[in-house]
Amino acid sequence: MPLVNAKEMLTKAKAGHYAVGQFNINNLEWTKAILLTAQELNSPVILGVSEGAGKYMCGYKTVVGMVNGMLEELNITVPVALHLDHGSYEGAKKCIEAGFSSIMFDGSHYPIAENIEKTKELVAICNEKGLSIEAEVGSIGGEEDGVIGMGECADPNECKQIADLGVTMLAAGIGNIHGKYPANWKGLSFETLDAVQQLTGAMPLVLHGGTGIPADMIKKAISLGVSKINVNTECQLAFADATRKYIEAGKDLEGKGFDPRKLLAPGFEAIKATVKEKMELFGSVGKA
Secondary structure (H helix, E strand, O other), rough: OOOOOOOOHHHHHHOOOOEEEEEEOOOOOHHHOOOOOHHHOOOOOEEEEEHHHHHHHOHHHHHHHHHHHHHOOOOOOOOOOEEEEEHHHHEEEEEHOOOEEEEEOOOOOOHHHHHHHHHHHHHHHHHHOOOEEEEEEEEOEEOOOOOOEOOEEEOHHHHHHHOOOOOOOEEEOOOEEEOOOOOOOOOHHHHHHHHHHHHHOOOEEEOOOOOOOOHHHHHHHHOOOOEEEOOHHHHHHHHHHHHHHHOOOHHHHHHOOHHHHHHHHHHHHHHHHHHHHHHHHHOOOOOO
């Protein structure tokens, strides 16, 4: 099945009160693990690519080629969107040219008027090419590829202004952060989320920084209109932990245990287990 934009899967998720996971990819193992798990669980999925990961994987065209090749070779039949995560204005245009099926333009660090202007232009391009587009209001806390946000809460009225431009989905800051959550984290602002949903109606809302948010908060966020949840750090931690255990156990010194296909296998399985756990929590299993 060819890449699809994320509109249909997220519209269904919003109506069905579940969320589709966006799992960021970093290499072949990551991509393969996520796609196979989505297929096994019959779940729609979004593959997220940050600008840093895109650069690491030799550019957006390389990423598109790898993903399209896997969809065919692995006989993936569930809906898959390839999505730029926290894209700059220039990065968004490059991904559109490279063949991504969905983009995110993160204009949250611009004054609202400039965020609106740039988002509006990219909405027109995406509409013409049949791509989905995510916009952001209120920066997400923590750091992701050098983008640092304080975890502020979005202004619901600004969210409505951006939603009215015709974006497919909206990321609104509700106190969430990227990476590990600190011990003194105050939790998600459901008051902000509720106010945003009341003004944006059927618009699918996006929750960034899905790693480390307690399950009950995730479920409440979904009940308040969150239809897409981003996961990255949790897969990285699981991969690192499994790889560390393999090496500490001396498995890389047994036979051909140093072969990268064997060395990376425990990490690959750990990613699959993490993705499965998240898809079950988000409610997307069987929804493809």
